Amino acid sequence: MRAKMADAQWTPTAHYAFHVDTKPPQPTNVVPRNGARWGGSTLRIAFDEDGSGINLKSVVMKIGTHVFQWGHKALRFDASRNELALNLQSVGVTLRDGELVRCKLLPLSDRAGNVSKPLEWHWRMSYRLDKQPPCAPIIKWSGPQPLGGGGFETPEQCWESYGQDVVIKRVQYQPASGQYCLMMQCIKDGGAFGAYIHRQPFDARQYPIIAFDYRISKHLRADFVLSHSGNLRSIHFADNDNPFIPLGSVTDVQRDERWHHAEIPLLKWVSNSALNPPMRINWLTIQDMGWRGNAEGETAYFDNFVLVPLTSSARGLEFRWMATDVSGISASAYRIDHHPNTNPSTKRKIQATHVRIAKPISGDFYLHVKVRDGAGNWSAPSHFRFLADGQPPRLQLIKPKLNARGAPSEVVMKLTDDFIGVDVAQMRIRIGKRLFDITSQAVVYDRERGELRWRHLCTSTAPAWADGMRIEGVVENVRDYAGNAVRKPLQFAFIVDYQYDDEPPEVIVESPTHAVLLWQDFERNIPWRSTGGVKIVKDGSTSAGGQCSVRITNAQDGGNMNVIVCDEPFDARMYPILRFDYRIPPGVRLDFVV
Structure with a gap:
């Protein structure tokens, strides 16, 4: 179309493209x-x-x-x-x-x-x-449900982005298992690269282990970061300048762009982070902290990412599974063992889609389930990992013997758990009307030795005992991390008789004007913490003074031999001297870092 103007000149031709659709689909x-x-x-x-x-x-x-x-x-x-x-x-x-x-x-x-x-x-x-098998069943159980994304087979399992410079999506590019895996890709040099793995609070006692498969290159920079007790803590994975205090390190990380499996003992590391740490984790992420070092296009893949759940099996366990098929579900086959990829035999099958395990079991297990449709086709198996503890801790009086005569400075008990460990935060020791918990200087639990001690003279306020006095105590609310409680509180009692006192006095010095920031003799506990690459134990075979010392051992060749001595800020002008005894063999390379 063009127009003729008043001066008889024609305008340039205007073109308007349009499409006429009169035909319905x-x-x-x-x-x-x-x-x-x-x-x-x-x-x-x-x-x-x-x-x-x-x-x-x-x-x-x-x-x-x-x-x-x-x-x-x-x-x-x-x-x-x-x-x-x-x-x-x-x-x-x-x-x-x-x-x-x-x-x-x-x-x-x-x-x-x-x-x-x-x-x-x-x-x-x-x-x-009908030649098409049913979909692999979805398994639920009576304990807390797994977290973390699993196999990323459904859109609901995908992680959320933490940062604007990352693409996160489910892809079918060479997954570790199943049809999908998760891809994280940086889309900007030095970009904000991260993902929320789980954004809601959870209890580390219910999810003791994080298990996952990963495929990364040598250039990836990312660590796991979690919010714990009001602070940010890291779990070292593939970053090199994370500023947060680490709970531990993923061991033997392979950066060869092939699939590998890794596990994080989350409960163990949280338990070791303080004398009586909170177990609540507010959120869990993976991200590049400190200097952002990922280039555009840097990609990481994850699969089978699970926060493995724990529950008590003392009253049995129940499992239910669901699968759909046009011809219906006519039978199921299942097996419980300790292997991740078992294919259950179809020779022993049941008509139900649920099972109850009545007998208490303890350990790290997998439930494997597959189903048959009405046409006779069997599905691929589903694998459900779970932790179960069916027995309570064992608590036994060691010394002094019940109703013995003497003047002991401490009561020693054997406290052990065969599987998941003792939750000392719940425990109380009652002496008359006084209550002591694990935060008291009078209560010491050596997890390595499985020894619980109540030390009467550990505080300057300890009252003197009159000769002939009967001292009675009870240890209450002793549970493991799965919630199994000792069936009967342990009672102890002895009669003070100073003619049997063969222990020297214990001197405790306190100064309101010259306070000591740290005094660690390792006699009652080990306040040091590992970052994942070193084993820290109390050693009763050698010491510079007293009965015990602390021994640190590297866990692997070229490992991360780091120990946190103190993670609280302090003024060096108030504490100008660090004094310690040491015994180091040739070949060990260690420095202090502040």
Whole structure:
């Protein structure tokens, strides 16, 4: 179009492109075809639509009494093929063998507003033609449910981004197992690269282990970071300048772009982080902290990422699983063992989709389950890892013997747990009307030796005992981390008789004007903490004074031999001298770092 102006001159030609669409979408093919016998699970409708395109919001399908509108997870549209698909298996539609299935696609429109006629057809379900196995079952149990994303097989398992310079998505590129894994990709040089693994608070006692598969390059820079007791703590993985105090380090990290497995003893590291640490973790992330060192395109892959749950099995365990198939679920096969990839035998099968383990069990287990559909097809197995503890801790009086005569400075008890460990935060020692917990200087628990001590003279306020006095005490609320309690509180008693006193006095010096920041003789506990690459134990075989010393041992060749002596700020002007005794063999390389 052009216009003639008043001066008789013509304007340049203006061009306006437009498309006229008068033809509604036309179905050209359906699977299964009308009147067929069929054993599949995904219905497909192909369209002839080369105009404005189908308005997907207008899609409504009826399968028998079931109605599916666009947005339902069972509906998919392939724009490259103009094909609408409905997966009956994913929504739990079950059909009998030989059942007549009536299908109807309600009138739908294209983007130009042209409306098609309804499409109706029918077919019969045939178990003989059903060769598709059910989906692998989803397993639930009576304990806390696993966290972390699992195998990333569903969109709900994907992590959230922590930072604006990262792409996080499920991909089908060479997963460690299953069909999907998780990809994290940096999209900017030195960008904010991170992901929320779990954004809600959880208790480390319920999730003692973090297990995962990873595939990374030598250039990746990222550590795990968690919010714990109001502070940020790190778990060293692949970063080199994380500023936060580490709980520990992932051992033997392989950076060769192949799949590897790693495990983090979260409960152990949290328990070792302080004398009586909180167990609440506010959130868990993986991110590049300090100097941002990831280049654009740097990619990390994760699979089978699980915060492994723990529960008590003292009253038994219950497991339920769910799977869907058009022909229904007719049988299940399961096995419980200690191996991650067992395929349970179908020789022993059950009709139910649940099982109860009545006998208490303790250990690190896997439940393996697969199901059979009505046509006889077996699914792939699902593997569910769980930790169970079926026995309470054992508590036994060592010395003095019950009702013995003497003047002991301490009461010694044996306190052990066969599997998950003793939760000393819950424990109380009652002496008359006084209560002592693990934060008291009078209570010492040596986890390595399994010894609990109540030391009467550990504080300057300890009252003197009169000769002939009967001292009675009780140890209460002794539990393991799974919640199993000692069935009966331990009682101890002795009669003060100074003629049997063979222990020298214990001198305790305190100064209000010259306070000591640290005084660690390692006689009652070990306040030092490992960052994951070193073993720290109390050694009773050698000392510079007293009965014990602390021994640190590197856990692996070239390992991270780091020990945190003090992680609280202090003024060096108030504490100008560090004094210590040491015994170091040749070849050991250690420095102090502040």
